[in-house]
Amino acid sequence: MAESKSDIIAQDIAAKIQHHQFKAGEFLPSESQLTTLYGSSRETVRKALNQLTALGLIQKIRGKGSIVLNLEKYSFPISGISSFAELNKSLGMHAQTKVITLKKMADMPELFKEKFPEQKKQAGFYLERLRMVNDEPAVLDCDYLFTPPINDLPKEAAERSIYDYIENELKLDISYATKVITVEKINNDFQKLLQLDDSLAVLVASHNFLSDTTLFQLTLSFHNPQKFKFTDFARRQKIKL
Template identity: 75%
Template sequence: MAESKTDLIAQDIASKIKHGQFKSHEFLPSENQLTTLYGTSRETIRKALDQLNSLGLIQKIKGKGSLVLNLEKYSFPISGITSFSELNKSLGMKAQTKLLKLEKCDDLPQIFKDNFPEQDKQAGFYLRRLRLINGEPEVLDCDYLFNPPIDTLPREAAEHSIYEYFEKKLNLDISYATKTITVEKINHELQDILQLSNSTAVLVASRNFLNDTSLFQLTLSFHNPKKFRFVDFARRRKIKL
C-alpha cells in the first residue's frame, strides 16, 4: 500500500531533524512555510506535525509553533502498537534487523515463562531479532507467536515486518496491547548480544491481542538504556466527584 503524503512529509521532517537541518531547541518553519515548502494543504502539514509530536520529536506550543526536541535518544511510543519497522521508517533510523532465532515450539521457552508466569502452555513460534542502528546493537526483540492463529512464519517475514505479514497475508486484525516497562538485570548472553558494559537493560514486556480479544503474541523487548526514551501522550480529564 502506497504511503500517504502525510507520512512522507513526516518522514522527511524527521530525517531533517536527525541530520541537523532542523536543530534541537529551535522551532520548525511555520505551518504556512511548510505548506509552501511541501506544496500541500495546511491540514496535511498539521497531520504530519501531529505524528512527529506523538513520537516525541517536536513539542507543539500554542502561539509559537513546533519546537524540535533533543533527539539524542530515540523515542518509542508507549501507547498503541507500532512495529519496529514502522518506527524505523518514521524516525529515519536506518536500522537493520538481524534474525537470530526462528523456531517452532511445543511450549513457551523459559525466558517467557519467567516473565509471563500466568501463561498456559501453548505451541507457537519463538522469534529473536537484534536491531542495529548505525551498525551497533540497540534492541533485542524476543517474540512468542501463538499457533493458532499463526500457523506459518516465513523467514523473509521475520526479517522484514511480521505485522505486515500478519495483516496483509494472514488477515489478522491486530487491536491492542498491555505493556510493562521495567529496568532489569540480564544474563551474560543477552548482555553480550547487546554489547552492554553492564548487565542492566530496559525491558518492555507486552501481551498483544487481536480485535476478538484473543492473545496472539508475547514480546520481550530489551533496550540499551542509553539510546532510547519512551514517550506517551496523556490528556487531562476532569472527573466529577
Template identity: 75%
Template structure:
C-alpha cells in the same frame, strides 16, 4: 511496504530536526509553507505533523504553529505500541535487523516462562531478532506470536515489520499491551549476542492484544543498559468526573 506522502514528509522533517536544520525551541514552517515546500495537500501535512507530535518531536501551539522540542538523539517510547521498524523510519536511525531464530513451537520457550507462567502451554511462533545501529548490537527482541491468530510468519516479514504484516496482510487490529520494565541478569548466550560486558540488561516484557481482547504476542526486549536511554513522552489526558 509503500510509504505514504505523509510518512515521507514526517521522515524528512525528522531528519532535519536530527541534523539541526530545525533547532530545538524554533518553530517549523507554517502548514501553508510546508504544503508548498513538499508539494502536497494541507491534510497530508497535518498527518505528517501529527506523527511528529505523537513521537514527542514537536509541540503544537494554537495560533503560533509547531515548536521543535528538545529530546535525546533516540527516544524509544515505552508506553505506546510502536514497532522497531516504524521507529527506525520515523527517527532515521538507519538500523539493521538480523533474524537469529524463527520456528513454530508447541509450548512457550523457557526464556518466557518466568515472566508469563500462565501461557506456558501456549502454541505459537518464536522469532528472535537482533537490532543493530551503526553495526553495533542495541536490542535483542524475542517475540512469541500466539497460534491462532498467527498461523504463519514468513522470513521476509520477520526481517521487516511483523506489525505491518498483521495489520495490512492479515487485517487484524492491534489494540493494547501491558508492559513491565526491569533490570535482569542474563546468561552468557544473551550476553554474547548483545556484546555487553556485565551480565545485566534492561528488559521490557510486554503482552499485546487485538481489539477484541484476543491475546496476540509476548515480547521480551533485552537492551544494553550502557547504550540505551528510555524516554517516555507523555501527554496530559484529562479525565472528566
C-alpha cells in the same frame, strides 16, 4: 499498503528534525508555507502535523505555529508500540536486524513460561532478533507469537517488520501493549550476543494486543544496561470528574 500523502510529509519533516534542518526550539514553517512546499492541501498538512505532535516531535502553540521539541536521536520510546523497523525509519538510526532463531513450537520456551507464568500452553512462533546500531548490538528481542491469530511468519517478514506483515498481509489491527521494566541476569548465550561484560541486562517484558483485545504476542527485550535510557513522552489527557 500505499502510504498517504500526510504520512510522507510527516516522515519527511521528522527526518529534517532528526538531521537538525528543523532545530529544537525553532518553529516549523507555517501551515501555508508547508502547503506550498509539499504541493498539498492544508488539511493534509494538518494531518501530518498531528502525527508529529502525537509522536512528541513538535508542540502546537496557538497563534504562533509548531515548535520543534528537544528529543534525543537514539532514545527508544519504551512505552510505545512501534516496531523496530518503524523506529529505525523515523529516528534515522541506520540500524540492522539479524534473525537468530525462528521456529514454530507446540508451547512456549521455558524462559517465557518463567516470565509469563499466567499464560496457558499454546502453539506459536518463537523468534530471536538482534538489533544492531552502528554495527554494535543494542537490543536482543525475543518474541512468542500465538497461533492463532498468527498462523504463518516468513523469515523475510521477521527480518523486515513483523508488524508490517501482521497489519498489511494478515490484516490484523495491532492496538496496545502493557510493559514491565526490570534488571535481571541473563544466560551466557544472550550475554555473548549483546557483548556484555556482566550478566545483568535491562529487560522489557511486553504483552501485545489486537484491537479486539486478543493477546497475540509476548516479547522479552534485553538491553545493555550501560546503553539503556528510558525516555517517555506523555500528553495530558483531561478527564471530567
